[in-house]
Amino acid sequence: MARRLSAVVVGAGVGGLAAAARLAHAGLDVQVFEQTPAPGGRCAQLHANGYTFDMGPTILLMPEVVERTFRDLGRPMASYLRLHRCDPNYTIHFRDGSRLTFTSELTRMGEELERIEPGSFARFLRFLALGRVQYRTSLDQFVSRNFDHLGQFLTPASLRGIFRARAHRRLYSVASEFFRDDRLRAAVTFQTMYLGISPYDSPAVYGLLPFSELGVGIWFPEGGLHALPLALERLARDVGVHVAYRTAVKSITFEGKRATGVKLEDGTEVSADLVLCNADLPWAYRNLIDPKVTRLRRAGKLRYTSSGYMMYLGLDRQVPELGHHNVFFGGDYRGSFEDIFERFRVPADPSFYVAVANRTDPSLAPAGCDGLYVLVPVPRQHPSLDWATEGPRVRAQVFARLREEGLDLERHVVTERVFTPDDWASRFSLEHGSAFGLSHHFFQVGPFRPSNQDPTVRNLFFVGASTQPGTGLPTVMLSAELVVQRMRREAAALGATLAPAPVLAPEAAA
Ligand SMILES: Cc1cc2nc3c(=O)[nH]c(=O)nc-3n(C[C@H](O)[C@H](O)[C@H](O)COP(=O)(O)OP(=O)(O)OC[C@H]3O[C@@H](n4cnc5c(N)ncnc54)[C@H](O)[C@@H]3O)c2cc1C
Numbered sequence: 128m129a130r131r132l133s134a135v136v137v138g139a140g141v142g143g144l145a146a147a148a149r150l151a152h153a154g155l156d157v158q159v160f161e162q163t164p165a166p167g168g169r170c171a172q173l174h175a176n177g178y179t180f181d182m183g184p185t186i187l188l189m190p191e192v193v194e195r196t197f198r199d200l201g202r203p204m205a206s207y208l209r210l211h212r213c214d215p216n217y218t219i220h221f222r223d224g225s226r227l228t229f230t231s232e233l234t235r236m237g238e239e240l241e242r243i244e245p246g247s248f249a250r251f252l253r254f255l256a257l258g259r260v261q262y263r264t265s266l267d268q269f270v271s272r273n274f275d276h277l278g279q280f281l282t283p284a285s286l287r288g289i290f291r292a293r294a295h296r297r298l299y300s301v302a303s304e305f306f307r308d309d310r311l312r313a314a315v316t317f318q319t320m321y322l323g324i325s326p327y328d329s330p331a332v333y334g335l336l337p338f339s340e341l342g343v344g345i346w347f348p349e350g351g352l353h354a355l356p357l358a359l360e361r362l363a364r365d366v367g368v369h370v371a372y373r374t375a376v377k378s379i380t381f382e383g384k385r386a387t388g389v390k391l392e393d394g395t396e397v398s399a400d401l402v403l404c405n406a407d408l409p410w411a412y413r414n415l416i417d418p419k420v421t422r423l424r425r426a427g428k429l430r431y432t433s434s435g436y437m438m439y440l441g442l443d444r445q446v447p448e449l450g451h452h453n454v455f456f457g458g459d460y461r462g463s464f465e466d467i468f469e470r471f472r473v474p475a476d477p478s479f480y481v482a483v484a485n486r487t488d489p490s491l492a493p494a495g496c497d498g499l500y501v502l503v504p505v506p507r508q509h510p511s512l513d514w515a516t517e518g519p520r521v522r523a524q525v526f527a528r529l530r531e532e533g534l535d536l537e538r539h540v541v542t543e544r545v546f547t548p549d550d551w552a553s554r555f556s557l558e559h560g561s562a563f564g565l566s567h568h569f570f571q572v573g574p575f576r577p578s579n580q581d582p583t584v585r586n587l588f589f590v591g592a593s594t595q596p597g598t599g600l601p602t603v604m605l606s607a608e609l610v611v612q613r614m615r616r617e618a619a620a621l622g623a624t625l626a627p628a629p630v631l632a633p634e635a636a637a
Pocket residue numbers: 137138139140141142143160161162163166167168169170182183184185186187188321374375376377405406407415435502554555556562563590591592593597598599600601603
C-alpha cells in the first residue's frame with residue numbers, strides 16, 4: 128500500500144509557506160518550524176503606537192504568480208487577499224531638484240519624460256518593448272523551470288533567449304543606448320536594487336523590472352505586504368499544515384546520505400521523509416548542516432546583495448508632497464554603487480526610498496498622520512562598518528536631504544524604530560545581513576545559482592531568495608513551485624501516491 132510521507136520545513140518565510148501549502152495539498156504531512164513569532168520572514172510587520180509598518184518588501188510585482196498559488200490549491204485568492212494597483216507608481220527626486228513621476232498613463236508619462244529629455248518618449252517605448260521581451264523570455268525559458276544540469280541551459284533555444292533578453296550584457300550600458308540624460312539612465316536602471324544588485328553589474332535582462340512595473344503594475348495588498356504571508360499561512364493551515372512559531376531549528380539530522388529530519392533548539396528531534404529548508408541557503412549550509420555530510424560548493428566565492436538601513440517613522444502630521452512610493456537620488460549614481468558593492472562603505476550622499484503605505488491603506492496610520500518607511504541601500508555587513516556610528520550619520524543625512532526638498536519632518540517624528548544590516552542578519556538569519564540573499568550577476572543565476580536540491584543528500588531541498596530562481600516575493604513563490612516539482616519526484620521514488628500536480632498554467636499574457 129502507498130505510504131503517506133512527511134516533510135518538515137525550516138522557516139515560515141513567503142517561500143517556505145507557499146511550498147508547505149503546495150506539499151500538503153499534494154498529500155504530505157507537513158510541519159513548519161519558524162524561529163520568530165510570526166509568518167513572513169523578511170516580509171514582517173512592525174506595530175508601534177498606532178502605526179503599522181511593513182519591515183521589508185513594500186512593492187508587489189507579478190501578482191499572477193501569487194494568484195496561481197491559491198488557484199493551484201483550488202482556492203480563490205480573493206477569499207484570502209485583496210490587491211490594489213498603485214498608480215502613479217512613484218516619483219523620483221533627482222539631486223538637481225528636478226522630478227519624474229512614473230505612471231502607466233502613457234500621455235502623462237510622455238510629458239514627464241519629454242520635459243527631461245526631448246525626444247525620449249519614443250525611445251522609452253522601445254525600451255519598454257525590449258523589457259516585455261525580457262519579461263516573457265525570462266519567465267518562459269529561465270525562471271519557471273528546474274535545471275538538472277548545465278547542458279539544459281546551454282541549448283540553442285536558451286542561448287537565443289539569452290541574446291534576445293540581452294542577459295549577456297549589463298543593464299546600465301543597454302539603457303544608455305536609449306537615453307542620453309543621466310537622470311533617465313538612472314530612472315530606468317535603479318530598479319535592480321530591488322534585487323540588491325548594481326545596474327552596472329546586473330544582466331540587462333532586469334530591464335524587465337521597469338516593464339513589469341508599468342505594464343503589469345505595482346500592487347499593494349490591503350493591510351500591507353505582510354498580508355501576503357498571513358494569507359499564505361491561512362492557506363497552508365486550511366490544507367492541513369502545522370506551523371510552530373518561536374521554534375528554532377538547531378540542525379538538520381542525517382543518517383548516511385539521507386536527511387532524517389530536524390533537531391530543535393530545545394533538543395526535540397522531529398523525523399521526516401523530506402526536509403525543506405527556507406532559511407537563507409548559505410547561512411543554512413554553514414549553521415544547520417554537518418559539512419561532513421554535504422557542503423555548499425564555491426561557498427567562499429559567492430557574491431552577496433546589498434543590505435538596508437531602515438527607519439520606520441510615525442509622524443504627527445501628513446505630508447501631502449509624498450505619494451505612496453518616493454525615490455530620492457543622491458549625488459554620484461555610479462560612485463554610490465561602487466561604494467556599496469566594492470568599497471563596502473555608505474555613500475557620502477546616499478540615495479534612499481520612502482514609502483507612505485497609509486496613502487493606499489489609511490488603516491495603517493492614525494487619522495491625520497503619516498507612517499514613513501525609509502530604506503537606505505547600504506553595504507552588507509562588513510568589518511569596517513559599525514552601525515552604532517554609521518546609523519546616526521545616515522539618519523541625519525536623510526533628514527537633511529528631506530529638508531532640502533522642503534520637507535522639515537524630523538520635528539514631527541513621534542514614533543521611531545531603526546533596523547540595521549546587523550538586525551537583518553540576527554533576526555532572520557541572513558548570511559552577512561544581505562537583505563536580498565545571494566547576488567544575481569550572470570554566474571549566480573539559472574543553473575549557476577545553488578540548486579534547490581542538495582546534490583549529495585537527495586531528500587534535502589531549499590526554497591527562497593538564495594536558491595533558484597532568486598529573490599523577491601513573486602520569485603520565491605516561483606521557487607516554491609519549482610522545489611515542489613522536485614520533491615514530488617523524490618516522494619514518488621519513495622513510494623508515495625500524491626494528488627495530481629497542478630498543470631503549469633502559462634502566465635497571464637503581458
Ligand atoms: C528591506 C527589504 C526590502 C525588500 N523589498 C522588496 C519588495 O519591495 N518587493 C519584493 O518582491 N521583495 C522585496 N524584498 C525581498 C523579499 O523580502 C525576499 O526576497 C523574500 O521575502 C524572501 O523570502 P524567503 O522565502 O526567502 O524567506 P525569508 O523571508 O528569508 O524567511 C525565512 C524564514 O526562515 C526563518 N529561519 C531561519 N533560520 C531558521 C531556523 N534555524 N529555525 C527556524 N526558522 C528559521 C527566518 O526567521 C525567516 O522567517 C525586500 C527585502 C528586504 C530585506
